Structures are given as C-alpha cells and as structure tokens.
Amino acid sequence: MFDIIKFFDSRGTPTICAYTKCKSDIITSVAPAGKSTGSHEVLTYPIIKGIPNIGQSFKFFKQNKKSIEQAFAFEEQEEFDSFLEELDETPNFSDMGGNLAIALSMLFLKVKAKEQNKQVFEYLNPKPKLNDLPKPLGNCFGGGLHSNNKIPVQEFLVLHNKKLISDNVKLNIDVYKAIEKDLHKRKIFFGKNDEGAITANITFNDAINLVEDAIDKLGEKSKYGLDVAASSFYAKGKYEFENKKYSEKEFISFWNDFLKKHKDVVYVEDPFFEDSFDAFAELQKKTKALICGDDLYTTNKDRFTIGVKKKSTKAILIKPNQIGTLSRMYETVKLAQKNDIDCVISHRSGETSDNTIAHLAVGLKGIKYIKTGTISGERLAKLNELILIEKLIS
Template sequence: MALATQPATNFLNKKNPLLNNFSTKQPKISTRSLVIRNSATVAPPSTIKVAKECKVKSVKARQIIDSRGNPTVEVDLITDDQLYRSAVPSGASTGIYEALELRDGDKSVYGGKGVLSAVQNINHILGPKLLGVDVRDQANVDAIMLDIDGTPNKANLGANAILGVSLSVCRAGAGAKGVPLYKHIQEISGTKELVMPVPAFNVINGGSHAGNNLAMQEFMILPVGATNFAEALRMGSEVYHTLKKIIEKKYGQDACNVGDEGGFAPNVQDNREGLVLLIDAIERAGYTGKIKIGMDVAASEFLKDGKYDLNFKNQPNDGAHVLSAQSLGDLYREFIKEFPIVSIEDPFDQDDWNSWASLQSSVDIQLVGDDLLVTNPKRIAEAIQKKACNGLLLKASIKSIIFSFSYSFYRSTVTESIRAALDSKAAGWGVMVSHRSGETEDNFIADLSVGLASGQIKTGAPCRSERLAKYNQHIRIVVASCSFCALKRNLEMCVMLVKLSDPFKDILWRRNRIVFGAMKSQSYKFSEPGKSSEIFYLTSQHGCQLETIS
C-alpha cells in the first residue's frame, strides 16, 4: 500500500518535470487532441444526454504484477456512487514506432521494469486534473490527457498511465448510463450491430513468447465453422487437449510446457512442423474444414543485417536458416498452398514495406499489421497507399493503430482505438482485437470486440486465467443478452471472411449477415481439395446470420 501511494517526489521530479508545476501549468491544446475531440465522440450527443451527469471524484493508481511476473499499472476511478478498476497489459515483442510504455529503469528493482513513475503520474498529475470531469464524454477525457502529456508518443506521462485511466473512464461511462460496457462502446463508436467475434486461439508459442527454437511467434486455430461462441470455445479447447496428447507422445512430457500465452512450446525449429502439428490435432479432434489456421510471425524480432534468421535464438549459428525477404515470402506462399492458413500477422519487418506489398499482392488471405502500424496514423496512411496489408490488430494497450491490421489497443486511449477501428473498416480492412503476452485479469477487450463488431479476437490459448478472463466474458455477454436478441437463436458469431485463393469463388453477399473480420462485404462458396463443394456463406441454417443485441 505504501509503495502505491508514496509520492517519491525527489526521484520522480527528476524524471518528469511535469510534476513540479502540474497544478498551475495549463496544457497546450495539441493537434492530436483536437482530432480526438472532433472525431472520436462518434456517438450521437443523445447518448451522452440520456445518462445522468457523472463526474470523477478520485483517480488512484497502484503497481501490480502481470502474467509474466512483471509490474504493470492498475487504476481505480471513483465517481459519486461507484469504483471502476482497470489494469494495463504489456507485450514481449514491440515495434520501434510504438508509444512509450513508461518504466522506472532502476535495475535493482524488478530489473528496471517497475512502473512507479507511471503510477505517480496518475496519482499526482492526471488524477488532480480530471477531478470533476464528466466520464460520459470519453473523447473529452482522453483529449485532456493527451494535452497534459503533450508528446506524440505519450513519452511524458507514459502510454501505460494514460491507457489505464482511459479504460476506467470508459467503464464509468457505461456505469453512468446503466448499460453493459459493450453496449456503451457500441454507442460511443456509432457501431450499428453487436457481433460476437471468432476467437483465434494461440495453441503453439514460439518467438519471444517461448523458450523453444521456433522463430515464428504464434500458431493459431480459428473455429470458423462454429455456430456460436460457446461452440467455438469448445472446439478450441478440444483441439488444444488433442494437441497436447500428440506433442507428449511425439516429443515427451516436458515438451508440453507452455509459453507466455498458454500455447505449447515444443522444442522444434522447423516452422512447417508446427503447422503439421496443428493439422494433425484438428483432424484427430474431428474438425477438419471447420477450423482454419492463423500465424503471428513477429518477423521484426529476427531481422538481422537485412535478412531473416529463423534460427535467431541460437547465436552464433551457421547461417543455414537465414533467408532473404524474397525467400521468406516464398516460404509463406508455400505454407498458404499446403495448409488452410487464412491470416498472417507481421510476416516481415516493420520497415520492409516492399516485401509487405509484394506478399499482399500475391496472396488472397488476411495480412495483419501490428508492429508495422503501431496505431500510428501516418504509418497507417502509408500502408493504405502502398497496399501493404489488409488487417488491423487492435489491442487495448500501449500501441495505437488505425487501420485493418492487428490493432494494438493497449498503446492508445479508448478514443484513439475506436477511431482506428472505424478508419480501418472504412478502408475495407479487417479488425482483430488482441491481448498482449503480459496480461492481467482485466477483460475489457472482450467487451471491446463485441461493441466494435470487430469480428475477430485473439487472446491466447483456451487456458490460463488471464486468457480465459476474456473468453469467459464473451460467454457471459451471450447469456446476458439472450433475453433480448434480435433473433430467437442464441447470439451467433461471425464466419471467417478473407478473400481466400482461387478455389474460393462465387461471391454471395447478404447485407444483413455478418462476416469474420469485416474485411469486405462478401462471402465465399468454395471447394476444398478432395471434397465436395460446400457453401460457406452466411445463412441462418449454418448459424451465422447477424444477431443484434438491443
């Protein structure tokens, strides 16, 4: 308790001069905050007026521990009648263009990863400035914080400090209206329908998330053939347990250790072998054709001297696994032909624009930009102009991206995240809401994915409490909303929509139906090799018709 509330004035004032004069200095109105004020109150003014006025009485932060054992920020915001709590996650692989996650840097305490400076920025700068501010106006609160910080990458206060407060404000806004969080997010974003997302379960971990030799970071399964979220969760769990048996039999019991996100971390080096393991598990679980594969390569982690070292965890090495960008692109194309891959995230380095564009033009799957875009509007605009990707990774985290790449919501404010998702959809991109490797029990992103109708979410394997906190929240949303669903069926989820390869033809679209990822207003009829033609478009018979929570 003492650590969370102690001013630590001398130490912090040296690191952040804002603490010396925060009470008297008026923040300059930044261009970025004006954009937020003007565009991110996307909700009609009526949605603010219907709720009773609800002002901030207190904002207090503390240092807690995330799922990887590292410190992170937790924020308690108190209004007249309620306490609203939020916690901020953190990632292992980060882009060089991300907003700044403020760490203390004292190597003698938590190896330099403490966040007491961010905590004190909340307790002594943001908190006092926000007293009396109305939580119903999310855009205004976020703009105030951006003005106080005054930097384009949140370097003064820390993105982890600003996000923690922003999340709690959003929860308080929902409380003021007396509506669920996902409904509040729907209203302030102007989203027309509420959609249950297709989960992308990360069942094999590599890269920076595991201590094995796999270079590529995440191997995911997407149950696109499920008729509702509960069934999708069941399919993911059954494949996960089947995979465990396969790995144990093939590599031994110690190969069933898990990585940061709950996926298994078998000590294999060949990335193709990871994909073969997934196919084997899907087939043995009885879900062939109903479950597709996604990957998060995080290629920036193993770029060295302009080439990609797939054996980067073993240094020095003989260079036998070092590939040029062209060779790595060819490897992806081989994977796509050989396996039912529908989504690849960060296939190349964040500055390797030509390779991104080359792959995007030659394959018909979803390419998601995370490190590539990092919620940076300029980089998003550049990606659109260069046709580098077609998907946004949206994380409630310290990044902030704006188009259909895997958007890192955790690097921005709630308002910036909403703006990014809306801009992504307007550009025809898909949006995948995402967790981070260093997670907490906070389940905000579950409501975010439903309220924004993102259609996709990835939040780890179907195990570990910090991952299941999000998946289980989706189940609660379904159960709570069943009494007033627009259709008589249970709330249904969206089906995978990506422009897949040549066999996926005969576009059949219904405007009142939803698609996984919302990349384009289309769905596909296709034939898989050796199988009869199958309709994969959206019909109530397949349990994929749009269902709205009122």
C-alpha cells in the same frame, strides 16, 4: 475518489491498475504489457537511465492527481483522452507512460457506462447483435520471444467459424488438448509459454504437422494462422529462419510457397520486418489469406494510412495500449472499417484478468476477430466474458 495502484500481470511484472468507487462498486482498469513490441508503440513507462520506470508514472499521477480527477467530469471519451495528451505534452506518452494513459482512458469508459447503468459493450453499442461478436483466434502452440524453444514463429493460432462464440472457444480448446495428448503419446517434453500456449523444442515444420494432425483428429472444418513476428529474427536486411538466412525477396517467396502448400492457413501476422510495407503488400497480392499488420502498424492511424495506400494488408491487429488512448484506437478502427480491412483486437503477452477488450470487440461493431489465447485464466477472462455477453444478447 480516483487513484492508481500497482498490480502484477501474468508474468509477475508490475503494471498499473486505475480504480474508482462508483455507485458502491469498485471499478478497475488494468494495463497489460507486451514482450514482442513494435518500435513505434507509445512508451509503456517513462525512460530513466535507458530503462522503463513504472515509478515515474506513479510520480506523474501524484503530481497531476487533482486535474485528472476533475477530468472525469468530461462527458466524451475524446475530451478526456485529449486532456491526457495535453497533460503529457509528448506524442508517445513519454512523460506519463502509455500504460498509465490507457489505464485511465479505459477507466473513463467504464465510469461513463456505469453512470448510465450499462455494460461497457452496450454503452458503446446500444443495439448489439450476435454477429457483432468476434471469432476467437486461439494461440495453441508457441515459439519466438514468448517461448524458450528454437521455433522462430511466435504463435500458431487455431480458428473456427461456428455461429456461437461459446462453440468456437470450445473447439479451440479441443485442438489445444489434442496437441497435448499427441505430445504425451510421442513422449516429447513440453511446457507452456507466456500466453499459456504449448511449447516444445521441435522444428517449425514439426509444429505445423502437430497442429494439422490435431485439427484432423478433431474432424471439424478448422483453419489456422500464424503470428510470425518476423522483426524478432530480422537483422541487417536478412531474416534468419531456422539456421538459414533469407533476403526480403526470398522470404516473400518462402511464405507464398508455404501458403500455396498449406491451404488451411488463412491468417499470417507480421511475416516481415515492421517497416516493410511493400513486402507485406507483395505477399498480400499473391494470396487469399489474411495478411495482418501488428508491429507494422502498432494501432497507429498514421502508420496504418501508409498501409492502406500501399494495400499492405487485409487485416490489422488492434492493441489499445500500443497507442495510449481509446480515442486514438477508435480512429484506427474507423479507418480500417472505411477501407474494408478486418480488425483483430488483441491481448498482450503480459495480461491480467481485465476484460475490457471483450467489451470493445462487441461495442465497436465490425471487430471480426479477437486474439486472446486459448487456455489460462487471464486469457479465458476475456473469452468467458464474451460467452456471457453472447448470452445477454441472445
């Protein structure tokens, strides 16, 4: 028995849970959803009158349920995912919806692991080692589309390099709590955004100082990064950043100067518009920091191939639901590994307790980082799963 049901994500938005009963266990797979989305992602749901319609995905599943159930008899992930592509007949899953596709694709993986009495990570990686676990990038302060403040930059991400992921998770939380304490002390009103990160109506420079002060107080060799999400404030060839407009050339200089000044910033995601391959390459050439492409690539192998040729970035964000199937995601990860480009597997702003990306992070080997928040249940579901995997491996 295979079926789908409507669940709700961390924003209270409906999403798709695919589930089945296997060896007396109920196996579920739930699709997340992004708010800051790249225009080259697959469609989350079929478009009806200009609006994504989850009901059409349920209708599609009902019409094709028998053949989908039969497809779970396939042995290989690639076979099943190819079946989904053929069933949909569009390159961006506009008929079934990318969230239905990824929910089914992840469910297939979990079923195959269960049939062999294995955890997903060990099904993918039969001999896992501690160094297969990723380092967590913890979102501790937020702006942009995820928050209701005036800071254009979307995420301020803290990073630690301890041997054990449990230690790194704890240190990220310590920085988060130090920021909370500082804001309390300064009597600055603050809240939490879509990803559970702290948000306050302060300037970008104030936020930088806030994060750096929290890191200094912790006394660890902490580093941090930014998810700029620059496409969200780009229009008509200009970047409008804190009431000032920058040309692309000026914005390259802005970030280059910033990185020279702030030596502890080791990661910058989407500092430019999603089609600006050359601007990414220019900044990456000037800095030792990891420049990472999210909206630039959308986990799409064809777009990533352009970036590889242009040497646009030294890192790529991996989001399974951006591309619709695990097989497509695997192709992109393999291309990154072939070219020594770091993979950062990531949650979405609209998340659930589904912990599949934690298993993918270990199972695929070579996933260097995981970006899945710092505090809030749906984020910690992934981090706690990694802590458990670490224990099982050790």
